[in-house]
Amino acid sequence: MSILEMKGISKSFPGVKALQGIELEVRKGEVHGLLGANGAGKSTLMKVLSGVIQPDEGEISFKNEKVKFSSPLDAQQKGIVIIHQELSLVPMLSVAENIFLGRLFGSKYNVNWKEVHEKAKYYLKQVGTDINPSTIVRDLSVAQMQQVEIAKALSFNADLIIMDEPSAVLSGAELNQLFETIETLTEKGVTVIYISHRLEEIDRICDRLTIMRDGKVVETRIVKETSREEIIKGIVGRDMDEEYPTMEVIEHGEEILSVQNLSLKGKLRNVSFQLKKGEILGIAGLVGAGRTEIARCIFGADKFDKGEIVYKGNKIKVSNPRKAIELGIALVPEDRKEHGLITKFSLNRNFTMAALKKINRFGFLHRFKENEASKSLIQTLKIKTPSIHQLALNLSGGNQQKVVVAKYLFSDADILILDEPTRGVDVGARREIYTVIQDLVKNGKSVLLISSDWPELIALSDRIVVLHEGRIKGELAGSEASPEKILQQALV
């Protein structure tokens, strides 16, 4: 018997069709896995289902009734609760206060704490835990916090609980705890939609699964009758198309960077790889696999526990980004608006900020040099702007990204670490960024490319190392790599 049916759900955002004609049917009491690559539309669909956004088309029936959710509260009251990856508990309040946040009860002026605690205890028991309701949430483990979230969901009399990558923040033992909780829930007739990238989890607890890709549902299947290969194929699906340029073959020079046994507690374990002059090395892995951590360690933005970095034949110690930039290592960070640029400053100020030394004349700013350099960077990278005095915030995403790259061209970087350079960038600007990357290596620079867009990574990289939970799982030559192969290594 189905508890939820979504029919023909579509949702567009300016320039993007996020969901197209989604059909999803979830049965009462089952654990329904939802899979798909980053950007496949899982989150959007769940936002529609939990009332965060409204679909443009399509209808939802829940418990055999046609429903429309005007807000998350509305969805909650009707029995659908979503538990986000970033938990939404208030750390300074007690467990009971969190469960009944905004809904504490009692007489007009006083909260009836005794009853609040008793009720909290009741719901916690339903989840199968004996956490004391007066514990301050801050003192709980992440797994316990999740249990509190679920107890909170139950207190809304939820019939359907959506869990958005709940396992991403859990370790082995905690994971078992979560699975037990889910089993307790389904025994009580609660239905769960379980979003995860980890196939072994889907195998273990899901009854059926739905695979999404490019805003559409690919298929819904029974887990027991589906092989991993089939799942992977479903997730990756698309062929590589002309979105990507054919890379010119560039002769690689000598080794410029060698990372040896890089370790960071809880994040990275014995990561080793080499990078040659003129090479593009791709780093693949799922969110949380440790890709950004590697970048930040090499760049000196974060400290690491163990390991060595050999650069141009010398062992180096990068204690801070300043040192890295001086040596010729640059990081184009994932969050370009907060970390890459100063958006309220003009372009020329942004261009020169990583190499003030170069516009320094006896301590004074060499403004002429700054302006000339800015103009030439704008031309080299074909940045679309009316003037070098334009504020960075007035540029499009793609052009902003170019400004960040330009900043490190000006600082004479030899290695550029690009962390998700095309995230949030439209297709046309993507092509231009690819050209920029290609020009970089043509001019003898080396690139470490981090991207969640695997076809992109494959098209651009000479080699790809695949990370899984902080370890390098394998290495693929760009020519032999395929999304399937990456996924196989990234998942296991």
Place this chain on the structure above:
Amino acid sequence: METVETVAEKRNETFLQRVRTKVDLGDVGPILGLIILIIIGSFLSPVFLTKGNLFNILTQISVLGLGAIGMTYVVIGRFFDLSVAGMLSLAAVLIVGLQPYVGTIGAIFAVILVALAVGLLNGTILQFIKGDFGASIMITFGTGTILASLALLYTGGFTLKPELDPVFSWFGNGSLFSIPAPIILLIFFSIILHVVLKYTTFGRAIYLTGANHEAARLSGIPIHRIRTITFMIVAVLVSIGGLINSSQTLNASPVAGVGFELDVIAAVAIGGTSLQGGAGNITRTLIGVLIIGVLNNVFVLIGLSNYDQMMAKGLIIIAALLLDRRNESNLIRKG
């Protein structure tokens, strides 16, 4: 080849739009306010626009001005320094207290060394705890309280009588080219700070730091060092203010600086330097200082009580911050 300029010309901006982007309210507002105050002052009292009275105003604001131009550096870097009050008191008594032992000039050098150490301490603690804007308020509040108490401990709570040698007297009551020395000192340091801020790479680094700490750090700007230096600069300027204060009043009070930090920050904010960091300049701060000076003078001329003056000052600070907020949102709307 399409040059950058030709593209700019192609943009169809109306004259008004161009004026609006060039001139923002943050610059004009305070100047306008100052002019209005001066007009009001000249109507209220015939002596207002006399040379004597104007020098009087400037002399009175010189200590505040020195603190405020130093604080401008700190605020542009998106930090706060509340220890200036304690620093002023300590400098005021230390100079007079050390006079008998090392002479006036020796005492001045000693106090400047102390000020550098205080700035270094503030900066180092913040670096150690990886402190941000909020932490800088609390830490400097703490160090400032310690400095204030040191000043009191040093004198046992009494005021000290200075030895009136020519050097000491010059700072408060002397003159150069018939301009009172405190004004000369304020102008001198203002020019230096203005030039450094506007034309040097160090000045640029302060702006970059204040605009976005993390982006600046990731671009290799030594934000900790920049912050420490700005703390050292403000401490030194304030200690010179303490010297002027002791020389002007002919006694060294261990409570000379009480409330000083708020006046300083008020002057910076009234001038239109954004407390959000990354924007502002010395000229603005000087206008803020002048507004406070003229306002105090007008209050006295129309016979307002001290308590009324406090009320008026509070209202003006709030008005200045409202103006600041409006500018911020204007910037965002432009984008």
